[in-house]
Amino acid sequence: MNGGAQGFGAGGFADIFEDIFGDMMGGRQRRSSGGRERGADLRYNMEISLEEAFAGKTAQIRVPASISCSECSGSGAKPGTQPVTCSMCNGHGKVRATQGFFSIERTCPQCQGRGQTIKDPCPKCAGQGRVTEERSLSVNIPAGIEDGTRIRLANEGEAGLRGGPSGDLYIFLAVKPHEFFQRDGADLYCKVPISMTTAALGGSFEVTTLDGTQTKVKVPEGTQNGRQFRLKGKGMPVLRQPNVGDLYIQTAVETPQNLTRRQRELLEEFEQLSSQDNSPQSSGFFARMKDFFESFGEH
Numbered sequence: 001m002n003g004g005a006q007g008f009g010a011g012g013f014a015d016i017f018e019d020i021f022g023d024m025m026g027g028r029q030r031r032s033s034g035g036r037e038r039g040a041d042l043r044y045n046m047e048i049s050l051e052e053a054f055a056g057k058t059a060q061i062r063v064p065a066s067i068s069c070s071e072c073s074g075s076g077a078k079p080g081t082q083p084v085t086c087s088m089c090n091g092h093g094k095v096r097a098t099q100g101f102f103s104i105e106r107t108c109p110q111c112q113g114r115g116q117t118i119k120d121p122c123p124k125c126a127g128q129g130r131v132t133e134e135r136s137l138s139v140n141i142p143a144g145i146e147d148g149t150r151i152r153l154a155n156e157g158e159a160g161l162r163g164g165p166s167g168d169l170y171i172f173l174a175v176k177p178h179e180f181f182q183r184d185g186a187d188l189y190c191k192v193p194i195s196m197t198t199a200a201l202g203g204s205f206e207v208t209t210l211d212g213t214q215t216k217v218k219v220p221e222g223t224q225n226g227r228q229f230r231l232k233g234k235g236m237p238v239l240r241q242p243n244v245g246d247l248y249i250q251t252a253v254e255t256p257q258n259l260t261r262r263q264r265e266l267l268e269e270f271e272q273l274s275s276q277d278n279s280p281q282s283s284g285f286f287a288r289m290k291d292f293f294e295s296f297g298e299h
């Protein structure tokens, strides 16, 4: 597993989430009176294996995030002192300046719009009210989770400013491609190469499934390339449901290569002994094709 947390850039995901989820989540307030400010949302990219998506897991992640300062309880003022009402704006956060005929209102330069100033800043957070710390979080990854899933951990993002609410943490989950299995929803697909002789004579092989067990697959004689075998219930679990998908095994018949002289002799002998019954598809194929187009031309 690898990943890392990062803040949402301005105009990036944060805005997209606002647009999509803004109403659903009750409309977020970035800024409220008194300089309280909601903390930023954080994105954490996590990559897991298909085996982990199959079994589910509890992942421990470390998220560097600003949290409310424990020393001053987020006020930014030195313990034992309180922020005081800004003397320049009397707590309004805005000041008026008259320029000729115009009266312009602007953000108070003394308190930066907070309405309060801190005389004695907290030594731990330098008056910011929050400090950056790496936090350890435990994230439950449910069995059957799909690639591209977003998990939202409410209030686990950046701490708000001056007592504002925390942002959320979004885990963006990616499931790594598997060496042997392709996933389609709850079903898994696996291409299994078998030798030409196994395909012709019949036989069996064992596949290891995601639960770590072995399942025997019987290959009937005369098995063709691309034949599919269904192993019921050997696929992926369905998220928060008792259903389990299937595993489809698809044979890929391998044509022998690098023949010895003896093997070549045997195959040539086999060819001489072959009849149309041995390969009904290929026997006479080109003659049938030719006939088709010639009869087509007569009409």
Ligand SMILES: [Zn+2]
Binding pocket: 069, 070, 071, 072, 073, 074, 075, 076, 077, 122, 123, 124, 125, 126, 127, 128, 129, 130
């Ligand atoms: Zn502090």
Ligand SMILES: [Zn+2]
Binding pocket: 086, 087, 088, 089, 090, 091, 092, 093, 094, 108, 109, 110, 111, 112, 113, 114, 115, 116
């Ligand atoms: Zn002020």
